[in-house]
Amino acid sequence: MLDPVVIGVITFVLASFIGFEVITKVPTTLHTPLMSGSNAISGITVVGALIATGGGADTLATVLAFVAVATATINVVGGFLVTDRMLGMFHRPRRPDDEPGGGS
Amino acid sequence: MSPNLRALLYLLAAAAFVVGLRRLSSPRTARGGNAIAAAGMLVAVLVTLIDSDVSWWVIGAGVALGALVGAVAALRVKMTAMPQMVAVFNGLGGLASALVAGAEYLRSDASTLPAETMVSIIVSVLIGSVAFTGSLVAFAKLQEIMRGAPITYPGQRAVNLAVALLALGLGTWAGITHDPLAFWVGGAVALALGILVVIPIGGADMPVVITLLNSLSGLAAAATGFVIDNSALIIAGALVGASGIILTNIMCRAMNRSWTGVLFGAFGGTAAATGPASGSARTANPDDVAIALAYSSQVLIVPGYGLAVAQAQHALRALSADLEKRGVRVAYGIHPVAGRMPGHMNVLLAEVDVPYRQLLDLEDSNALMARTDVVLVVGANDVVNPSARDDPASAIYGMPIIEADRARSTVIIKRSLAPGFAGIDNPLFYKEGTSMLFADARQALTDLATSLAAV
Numbered sequence: 193m194l195d196p197v198v199i200g201v202i203t204f205v206l207a208s209f210i211g212f213e214v215i216t217k218v219p220t221t222l223h224t225p226l227m228s229g230s231n232a233i234s235g236i237t238v239v240g241a242l243i244a245t246g247g248g249a250d251t252l253a254t255v256l257a258f259v260a261v262a263t264a265t266i267n268v269v270g271g272f273l274v275t276d277r278m279l280g281m282f283h284r285p286r287r288p289d290d291e292p293g294g295g296s
Numbered sequence: 297m298s299p300n301l302r303a304l305l306y307l308l309a310a311a312a313f314v315v316g317l318r319r320l321s322s323p324r325t326a327r328g329g330n331a332i333a334a335a336g337m338l339v340a341v342l343v344t345l346i347d348s349d350v351s352w353w354v355i356g357a358g359v360a361l362g363a364l365v366g367a368v369a370a371l372r373v374k375m376t377a378m379p380q381m382v383a384v385f386n387g388l389g390g391l392a393s394a395l396v397a398g399a400e401y402l403r404s405d406a407s408t409l410p411a412e413t414m415v416s417i418i419v420s421v422l423i424g425s426v427a428f429t430g431s432l433v434a435f436a437k438l439q440e441i442m443r444g445a446p447i448t449y450p451g452q453r454a455v456n457l458a459v460a461l462l463a464l465g466l467g468t469w470a471g472i473t474h475d476p477l478a479f480w481v482g483g484a485v486a487l488a489l490g491i492l493v494v495i496p497i498g499g500a501d502m503p504v505v506i507t508l509l510n511s512l513s514g515l516a517a518a519a520t521g522f523v524i525d526n527s528a529l530i531i532a533g534a535l536v537g538a539s540g541i542i543l544t545n546i547m548c549r550a551m552n553r554s555w556t557g558v559l560f561g562a563f564g565g566t567a568a569a570t571g572p573a574s575g576s577a578r579t580a581n582p583d584d585v586a587i588a589l590a591y592s593s594q595v596l597i598v599p600g601y602g603l604a605v606a607q608a609q610h611a612l613r614a615l616s617a618d619l620e621k622r623g624v625r626v627a628y629g630i631h632p633v634a635g636r637m638p639g640h641m642n643v644l645l646a647e648v649d650v651p652y653r654q655l656l657d658l659e660d661s662n663a664l665m666a667r668t669d670v671v672l673v674v675g676a677n678d679v680v681n682p683s684a685r686d687d688p689a690s691a692i693y694g695m696p697i698i699e700a701d702r703a704r705s706t707v708i709i710k711r712s713l714a715p716g717f718a719g720i721d722n723p724l725f726y727k728e729g730t731s732m733l734f735a736d737a738r739q740a741l742t743d744l745a746t747s748l749a750a751v
Contacts (some may be wrong), residue, residue: 193623194526197412204518207531210314211538217321220632220657223543226320226544227382227510228537229330233313234389234510236337236532237517239306240396240524242344242356244403253402258354259397263388265362266369271385272334273370277417278378278566279330284653 225278232271238264297347303527305343310531312336317535323652340528345695356579375647376604379506379637383434386509390427392518396525406474416522418441418467418479422486429490431509434502437494438636452496459489482741497558503547503637504558511540543638550632550658552684552695558634564639577597577713581658582740585707586747590622592669596661598629598698601636602675602710605645608738613648615745622748627654629661629671631679661698668703675709675737683723691720706730709740 218226241260244253312332319329345355370748373381397420406414415749466482497505518533548555589595597616603609616626628650634641642655656664665671673680680700698704701724710732714719715727724730733740 195410195412195607197416197522200522200525200527200530203527203530204521204534207310207534208538211317212542214317214321214535215316215539215542218317218320219323220546220630220639221642221652221655222320222326223546224378224382224635224637224643225326225330226383226539226639227507227543227637228378229316229320229333229384230536231382231389231510231513232337232513233316233333233532234536235339235392235516236309236313236384237389237393237396237520238337239340239344239526239529240400240520241392242341242350242355243348243524244353244396244399245358246349248403250402250748253399254351256395256399256402257351257520258358260392260399261355262362262365263359264392265359266366267362267385267389267392268337268366268583268675269363269461270366270370270381272330272337273367274373274378274381275330276327277370277645278375278646279323279327280469281649282326283646283649284324284651 221282222279225275228278229275230272232268232275235264235267235271238268297345302343302347305339306526309336309340309343310528312339313532313535317539356565366585367647372726375643376481377439378640378643379502379635380435380438381745382637383431383438383506383509383698385405386506387431387435388511389513390424390509390516390747392424392427393513393520394424394483396520397481400523406479409474410532411471413523414471414474416519417484418471420516420519420523421479421483422463423508423512423519425483425486426490426493427509427512427516427629430494430505430512430571433491433494434505434509437460437499438502444502447495448660456489456492456560459492460483463489491555493559500633501551501553501558503633503640504544504553506553506637507540507543508555508559509540511537511544512584514538514540529637547638550696552692567598574628577725578731580707580733582733582743582747583750585731585733586744588660588670588707589619589624589744590748590751591670592619592624592628594625594664594668595619595718596627596656596664596668596700596703597675598630598631598661598671598700599641599645599675600631600634600674600679601641602677603737604635604675606675608674608735608741609644609648611741611745613645613650615741615748616650616743618748627656627664629656629658629664631658631676631696631698634676634679658696658698660700665699665702669705671698671706672699672712673700673702673708674741676751677710677722678720680706680708680724681720682724682727683720683722686749687724700724703725704729707733708733709733709737711736 316333470479514536521529
């Protein structure tokens with residue numbers, strides 16, 4: 193049986209490679225939504241914050257967990273919403289001849 | 297719920313993040329991708345709520361507060377203020393990860409924690425803390441609460457290095473001895489480190505800082521994933537970490553700087569190497585420029601952040617719509633550092649309804665240059681400076697540029713001949729075929745549209 197931390201390291205390394213592969217395909221036009229969107233994804237730490245609210249009556253730990261839930265939620269809700277708002281602005285040209293370049 | 301099912305559902309969430317990011321490869325699929333990633337987040341949250349012993353009132357209060365603040369910020373933020381907002385969000389993500397690790401530390405008996413969990417907790421607290429305060433300073437600079445100029449003092453590098461080593465040392469000490477004081481002081485030193493590292497970085501280098509902090513917020517989340525042994529956090533954190541690193545590299549390449557140079561060296565000092573370029577600039581009036589534009593077949597607009605400062609995006613869009621009605625093909629050449637964060641200018645133009653296919657990156661802009669009749673430079677300077685290509689003595693030598701000097705003619709809208717941010721003179725201003733339209737960007741574009749109507 194593998195140690196959980198080893199499984200974690202394997203997961204981390206493979207996910208990093210997937211990240212590099214996927215992110216290099218994002219065009220420069222979408223780099224700002226990429227940043228806000230990936231920011232929302234890093235809000236996954238909300239899972240840790242939710243778990244941290246339970247188990248034990250340590251007051252300071254409860255305060256930390258509360259702040260963690262609030263800040264991670266800002267990240268998730270704000271991040272996905274602002275990304276959606278931005279991506280909604282990107283649209284295709286209304287006429288096909290709006291394309292730049294090309295000789296005529 | 298069985299641990300296996302739980303693990304698979306977390307994997308589903310992580311897969312949704314990968315698919316969401318994959319769909320960002322085209323503006324057509326990007327919005328749907330964002331929704332998929334958000335759905336993945338919802339799955340992860342629901343699984344956690346169903347399966348964990350949680351405190352509902354703490355969560356209720358925290359989520360209500362966070363959702364309200366997040367939604368209001370997301371819906372009200374101006375597109376010009378996006379860099380500040382992303383900086384704050386990065387910081388909050390880092391803070392949340394650090395706090396989760398801190399709460400985990402408080403709840404456990406440190407002496408019984410396995411060594412690898414203790415290491416993960418410390419890494420998460422250190423990275424998360426640096427990301428938090430570093431982002432707040434970046435926010436303050438971008439929001440102009442703080443001066444954007446670098447804040448430097450003698451021995452700064454040595455101090456920063458010492459503080460970084462102190463944070464690492466305290467973290468290591470806390471890991472070995474389980475001394476709680478070392479743990480908390482280490483966290484506090486990391487908070488100070490975030491401030492100290494970002495204050496010497498100037499406004500022009502902010503895009504690199506934001507992308508680096510983006511990466512750190514992801515890495516902090518991954519470290520927290522090790523603390524609570526959760527694959528969704530590890531995968532998501534790794535994805536975001538990779539994304540931030542890629543964007544950091546792109547920004548550094550676009551500015552011809554190394555990330556160590558950005559972090560450890562303040563910009564400037566070599567600008568004196570370039571003397572003022574010789575020759576005189578040709579001044580044009582709006583009527584001349586309007587005629588030149590109207591009889592072009594291809595116009596390339598090169599916008600810089602000065603466009604956003606003058607709030608001239610709408611005027612620019614109106615002018616290009618008029619040109620398109622006349623059968624002129626219009627494209628926008630966007631340098632990676634045209635805005636204040638990667639892709640920022642693209643968003644500012646998308647906001648005023650410029651179709652994304654007209655937004656060309658550096659390579660495509662330069663490929664179009666030989667067929668371009670007029671390049672219209674609005675609020676940009678250094679990104680079209682041929683010295684970066686031709687003059688090895690120039691401070692910006694080696695920085696990739698939009699080669700406006702290769703087009704048939706260039707029109708530069710600018711308030712005066714004053715050099716740009718880097719303090720470097722621009723030979724393009726004095727080149728044959730270049731004319732200067734001295735005016736405020738918005739006024740100039742409005743005047744051009746008026747003159748164009750009369751052509």
